[in-house]
Amino acid sequence: MKPISRRSFIRGSLGAACALAAGSRSVAAAGGEPLATLIDIRKCIGCEACVEACHEANGDKFPEPRKPYPKMYPSRVQVADWSERRDVNDRLTPYNWLYIQHATVIIDGRETELTLPRRCMHCANPPCVKLCPWGAAYQEPSGLSRIDADICLGGNKCGEVCPWDVPQRQTGVGLYLDLLPSLAGNGVMYKCDRCYDRLARGELPACIEACPEEVQTIGPRRRILAQAQALAEKIGGHLYGASENGGTHTIYVSPVPFEQINAGSQYGPGRPPMAPVADQMKTGNRLAAAMILAPLAGAGAAVAKMLRAGQENPGQAEAAGSTPRRDASAER
Amino acid sequence: MPSRTTSPSRTLGRLYAATFGLMALTGFAQMPIFKRYYIADVPGLGWLAQFYVTHVMHYLGAALLLGLIAYAATDFLIHRGRAGRLTVSGAIRAILLAGLVATGGLRVVKNFSGVYMSAGWIVFLDLLHLGLVMAYFAVALWALLGKKRWTSAA
Ligand code: SF4
Ligand code: SF4
Ligand code: SF4
Numbered sequence: 001m002k003p004i005s006r007r008s009f010i011r012g013s014l015g016a017a018c019a020l021a022a023g024s025r026s027v028a029a030a031g032g033e034p035l036a037t038l039i040d041i042r043k044c045i046g047c048e049a050c051v052e053a054c055h056e057a058n059g060d061k062f063p064e065p066r067k068p069y070p071k072m073y074p075s076r077v078q079v080a081d082w083s084e085r086r087d088v089n090d091r092l093t094p095y096n097w098l099y100i101q102h103a104t105v106i107i108d109g110r111e112t113e114l115t116l117p118r119r120c121m122h123c124a125n126p127p128c129v130k131l132c133p134w135g136a137a138y139q140e141p142s143g144l145s146r147i148d149a150d151i152c153l154g155g156n157k158c159g160e161v162c163p164w165d166v167p168q169r170q171t172g173v174g175l176y177l178d179l180l181p182s183l184a185g186n187g188v189m190y191k192c193d194r195c196y197d198r199l200a201r202g203e204l205p206a207c208i209e210a211c212p213e214e215v216q217t218i219g220p221r222r223r224i225l226a227q228a229q230a231l232a233e234k235i236g237g238h239l240y241g242a243s244e245n246g247g248t249h250t251i252y253v254s255p256v257p258f259e260q261i262n263a264g265s266q267y268g269p270g271r272p273p274m275a276p277v278a279d280q281m282k283t284g285n286r287l288a289a290a291m292i293l294a295p296l297a298g299a300g301a302a303v304a305k306m307l308r309a310g311q312e313n314p315g316q317a318e319a320a321g322s323t324p325r326r327d328a329s330a331e332r
Numbered sequence: 333m334p335s336r337t338t339s340p341s342r343t344l345g346r347l348y349a350a351t352f353g354l355m356a357l358t359g360f361a362q363m364p365i366f367k368r369y370y371i372a373d374v375p376g377l378g379w380l381a382q383f384y385v386t387h388v389m390h391y392l393g394a395a396l397l398l399g400l401i402a403y404a405a406t407d408f409l410i411h412r413g414r415a416g417r418l419t420v421s422g423a424i425r426a427i428l429l430a431g432l433v434a435t436g437g438l439r440v441v442k443n444f445s446g447v448y449m450s451a452g453w454i455v456f457l458d459l460l461h462l463g464l465v466m467a468y469f470a471v472a473l474w475a476l477l478g479k480k481r482w483t484s485a486a
Contacts, residue, residue: 077368125445131383133362135454148451155364161383184365246445281443284387288440290395298402306410 034124034143036221036249037205038228039117041261042235043213046100046115051089053210054098054119057195061149062086062095063188065172070181077186080154080169091270092118094170094190098207101271104264105256114254114261117207117215118272119192120145120166121241122249124221127280128158128167128191136189143221143249144194151175154187163245163280164272167191221249228253246279348400355393356465361386394436401429408483421475422482428468435461 065083072079082088086095098119105112126145129137136152139145147158147167153176159167167189176185195205203209208216217224225242228251232239240252254261258274267273361380366372372381379385418426435457442449442457449457474480 074369076370125443130443131362131387132454133364133458135451135456135458138451138454139448141448151451151455157364157383160364280384281445283384284391285444287388287391287395288444291391291398291437291440294395294399295402298399298404299406302403302406302410305407 033220033222034141034249035199035218036122036143036224036251037208038217038224038231039250039252040215040217040231041114041116041252041254042237043215044100044115044117045213046102046113047212048089048100049210049212050117050207050215051096051098051100053206054192055096057198057206058097058193061190061193063149063170063173063190065170065187066177067172069172070177072186073182079171080187081171082168083170083172091268092166092168092191092272093270094168094188097190097192099271101265103261105260107256114256114264116252116261119207120194120250121164121245122192122194123245124247124249125245125279125281125285127161127163127245130281131161132158140196142196142199144196144199146193146196147189147191149174149188149190152188153179153185154189155185156189158189161280163277165269166272168270224251240274244277246282344400344403348397348404351393351397351400355390355397356469358386358390358393359461359465362390391440394440398433401433416484419481419484421471421478421480424471425468425475425482428464428471431464432461432468435464 063083065081067083069079069081080094082093082095085093089096089099091099098117101116101118103114103116105114122144124143126137126139128147129139129145132147133155134151134153137145137147137158152174154169154171154174156167156169159165159169168191169187169189171187174185174188176187179185195203195207198205204218205216208218217227219227228239228242231237231253235253235255238254238257240254240258241248241250252258252274262274265271265274357380360366362383366377367381372378379389438457439461441447442454
């Protein structure tokens with residue numbers, strides 16, 4: 001499998017990559033599948049060039065909150081203000097969409113520190129998008145998920161349903177200020193948008209382009225997955241993101257099991273773990289089948305009732321059947 | 333109102349009302365408001381702030397509601413002659429219900445993996461679904477206070 005490196009991506013060796021010129025929507029349309037990134041943990045030297053590049057490329061998307069912040073009710077609603085701490089880069093914040101996670105692990109009997117770029121995983125079926133009650137979050141066919149800063153009300157539901165707690169809130173910015181700022185909403189949620197605008201211009205995401213070690217590779221998901229699997233097999237390594245949350249568009253390849261990385265890292269708000277994650281949308285989506293069966297059962301029950309009434313009282317089948325019609329027509 | 337002698341009907345009517353209430357509750361719980369406004373702090377209501385729980389409950393309620401609607405609609409069609417016609421309030425409620433089912437159905441489809449819906453469509457569907465349920469409640473209240481039936485049957 002030909003690897004889709006940073007350079008070959010730019011040169012356009014992939015047909016799908018060519019379509020980047022026409023915008024990220026047409027990438028998937030052209031290739032028929034979303035893009036994914038492979039992150040080869042072995043290569044990362046922790047230089048943070050990617051973190052810096054993300055700031056530079058996306059600085060114009062960062063929040064510029066209006067102060068003072070409106071008083072919010074009830075009092076339990078807390079202001080989330082990162083605007084005075086914009087340089088924090090050891091966790092995810094509204095001003096830092098990518099950070100370098102450090103993990104102390106044992107490789108060949110020796111304690112080793114691994115560094116890993118962490119950001120939004122761009123889930124294949126992103127709960128942040130699917131469960132946003134308002135439509136501020138959406139997914140593009142190229143597989144990236146975005147939060148529209150002009151629509152988001154900052155309720156942090158995406159943050160709560162995200163298995164990695166990725167979206168981060170900034171108060172004092174966005175649509176809620178024009179609605180009921182004291183009573184509803186609390187700013188805007190921010191996260192990596194996989195540089196959708198750069199992709200649309202035919203450029204690579206900034207963090208991928210800036211990395212001196214070519215840690216990240218981007219391409220159609222199936223190819224990236226095959227490449228990640230081949231690499232893992234070759235080095236006796238492990239994958240993360242291929243099946244987590246039902247599959248994501250970010251696949252890490254590690255020389256050590258992710259339990260080790262997880263055990264050797266520090267986690268907390270804005271520092272997502274690398275724990276196993278079940279498919280969060282699966283239960284709901286399975287229940288959707290019930291929504292097709294239930295009306296069939298309901299209609300069947302009505303027909304069965306009619307037939308029963310006809311058998312019990314052939315002469316008055318019609319009359320008997322009509323009573324329950326009123327039943328069902330519940331007066332609400 | 334269903335007559336006192338038709339207890340299965342009353343049971344179905346109550347089940348419909350209870351299901352609709354559950355749908356409204358779990359529907360509004362899709363917005364992050366129940367925690368903010370202490371409702372989820374009421375003992376026994378903590379689940380209202382758990383988004384995956386309310387999501388699944390909304391789906392289960394939708395299946396039940398669809399079953400009841402299909403039963404009522406089929407029964408109505410079978411007994412068209414004696415059932416009379418839909419009253420004005422019944423017709424309005426039926427149209428609003430159809431709108432709720434359609435917008436809800438599209439949102440269920442949106443939640444499948446690989447379904448990409450534009451931001452504009454998502455916002456439109458969300459607002460329409462919310463607007464329809466508010467309208468349904470207004471009409472249902474009007475029907476309740478005015479003791480209005482769904483159909484004109486005697
Ligand atoms: S990792 Fe979180 S924020 Fe990113 S797409 Fe998945 S659910 Fe959304
Ligand atoms: S893809 Fe773009 S937005 Fe996401 S972390 Fe990299 S540079 Fe930042
Ligand atoms: S730029 Fe590359 S090597 Fe440097 S920290 Fe980021 S991913 Fe690692």
